[in-house]
Amino acid sequence: MSKQYAVNDGRNSIRWKTFFFCWIICLFYSKWAVASGDPFPMGARSWGIGNATVAISDNYSVFNNPAGLGFIKDNFTSASYHARYNIAGLQTLSLSGNFNTKYLNAGIGIEQFGDKLYNEQKIGVALAKSTNRVSLGLKVSYFQAAIENFASKNTLITEFGLLTKLSSKLQLGFHAYNLTGAKLFASQRIPTVLRLGLSFTPTKQILLVTEAEKDIDLPMLIKVGLEYQIVKSFYLRTGITSKLNNVHFGFGFQSKQFLFDYATSNHSALGFSHHLTISYQIGQTKAS
DSSP states (O other): OHHHHHHHHHHHHHHHHHHHHHHHHHHHHHHHHHTTTOOOOOSHHHHHTTTOOTTOOSTTHHHHOGGGGGGOOEEEEEEEEEEOTTOTTOEEEEEEEEEEOSSOEEEEEEEEEEOSSEEEEEEEEEEEEEOSSEEEEEEEEEEEEEETTTEEEEEEEEEEEEEEESSSSEEEEEEEEOTTOOEEETTEEOOOEEEEEEEEEEETTEEEEEEEEEETTSOOEEEEEEEEEEETTEEEEEEEETTTTEEEEEEEEEETTEEEEEEEEEETTTEEEEEEEEEEEEEEOOOO
16 A cells, blocks of 8 residues: 555656646746737736826826827926736836927837746837827837747837827727737747827816727727826725726825825726836926
8 A cells, every 4th residue: 555655646746747848838838928028017006096197298298198198288207017916026126217308209118027937028119209189198108028948039019109188078099009919039020019099188187088098900999098186186086997807996195296196996807907007296397
């Protein structure tokens, strides 16, 4: 009996080692396949309202729709941390700044995803030009993805954005990501994603947003979000995303020149993610 138990223990040990090895391989390649340059929404405010950000203008427009930079009157520097599903290696960090000039508004954004096994870096520069009602934006990013001791690839990603004020309370936004169809490998194209949405402010305290997102290879997503200003400088947020079963909640407040935003999002299968942003208002540009 003892020999039989020893044989069974050996077989079980081999099975567990095989299972563990396969799990590592699957995780390894799933990171490569899922991340691979996808446009990841930045900023805790974005996540608080369900990432329906294409039709709003804020200090994270440099990531979410470069056309939004054209309507920003303030200059900001911001830092964000995104922890997805409490899984090691799925964290995203970002730094950004936007700067207004006489002729154009500019922004720079830096993103870092992953760990030493698999990681992505992206640095992009965006320019936006606005009139009283329309803003156009263009962004070019250098993107690099690397797998430890295996491969490292890089390419350029282009984005185009449009934001227009249909009325004093209604805005329409459009954003196209990876217009040129950039690839990391011949068989791995970075996603091309189109987004169209509206933002509506029925009162000074309420912001309603909705957005349709279409990856050209995936079904369309519909996003809806709400931001409510409870008291001066304090906001509550919520949102929902179709098909992905994501529910979002968040809040934000401003203390002098500092802005603090936090959000959490829940996926029915993968669990909770947490998002934190700290921004500093450098100065204000006089309205033209």
